[in-house]
Amino acid sequence: MSTLSADPAMQAAKELSATLFSKPFVFIRGVPSLKFLPPEGPPEIAFAGRSNVGKSSLLNALVGVKGLARTSNTPGRTQELNYFVPEGYAGDADDLPPMALVDMPGYGYAKAPKDQVDLWTALVFDYMRGRSTLKRVYLLIDSRHGVKKNDEVVMDLLDKAAMSYQLVLTKTDKIKEAGIPRLISETLAAIKKRPAAFPEVLATSSEKHQGIAELRIAIALAITL
Numbered sequence: 001m002s003t004l005s006a007d008p009a010m011q012a013a014k015e016l017s018a019t020l021f022s023k024p025f026v027f028i029r030g031v032p033s034l035k036f037l038p039p040e041g042p043p044e045i046a047f048a049g050r051s052n053v054g055k056s057s058l059l060n061a062l063v064g065v066k067g068l069a070r071t072s073n074t075p076g077r078t079q080e081l082n083y084f085v086p087e088g089y090a091g092d093a094d095d096l097p098p099m100a101l102v103d104m105p106g107y108g109y110a111k112a113p114k115d116q117v118d119l120w121t122a123l124v125f126d127y128m129r130g131r132s133t134l135k136r137v138y139l140l141i142d143s144r145h146g147v148k149k150n151d152e153v154v155m156d157l158l159d160k161a162a163m164s165y166q167l168v169l170t171k172t173d174k175i176k177e178a179g180i181p182r183l184i185s186e187t188l189a190a191i192k193k194r195p196a197a198f199p200e201v202l203a204t205s206s207e208k209h210q211g212i213a214e215l216r217i218a219i220a221l222a223i224t225l
């Protein structure tokens, strides 16, 4: 047995991830501006990244429901902070879901007017800076493009806010499998000196369902921190 699987914290996270993702998830709220945020309650996990990087697709792969979060070829599909929770909780103070997943608008290029994109970016940045129940931001990076200038800006903001984040490579089915380990080490090198970055990079493909079990376990660990 490897040291990792013998680790009691890892074992507990595996069990928690199995429980967390055993129920169907439902959409509960779209938040167009901060004043519509739900009261702070369950631990939140949010997905950030450039437009079209695959945030909504990754959320769907995590919960196992195609089309729950709306996806599109057109950058700028997700336009609000969209909250998803496991079903079966009333949502009152004494019956809160164990966590909420938050799909967010992308930053950078989108097929939408600039003013609109600026508003989405401000919404995402303000939410990530100021939400005390936000446990971790998953910052998605397209495997074909790597870390870009606007990802660096987001990481600067998260480091400054001391908001924990972890990088996730997406769409690995679009690159040669042999190139993945090198891409992971290059990405790790890019975050080495960043204080709030989790020192591990996950590689995923929502299309091929790769890296999804690992991400579920990482989320289970993150919400128990």
Ligand SMILES: Nc1nc2c(ncn2[C@@H]2O[C@H](COP(=O)(O)OP(=O)(O)OP(=O)(O)O)[C@@H](O)[C@H]2O)c(=O)[nH]1
Residues within 6 Å of the ligand: 049, 050, 051, 052, 053, 054, 055, 056, 057, 058, 070, 071, 072, 073, 074, 075, 076, 077, 078, 079, 104, 105, 106, 107, 170, 171, 172, 173, 174, 204, 205, 206, 207, 208
């Ligand atoms: N090949 C491949 N395509 C993917 C994968 N994940 C997402 N896509 C495609 O990439 C496009 C964008 O996916 P979305 O999930 O909508 O991306 P997003 O980051 O939510 O985009 P915005 O909401 O516009 O910021 C869609 O055409 C998806 O089908 C993947 O793992 N592999």
Ligand SMILES: [Mg+2]
Residues within 6 Å of the ligand: 055, 056, 057, 070, 071, 077, 078, 103, 104, 105
């Ligand atoms: Mg989206």
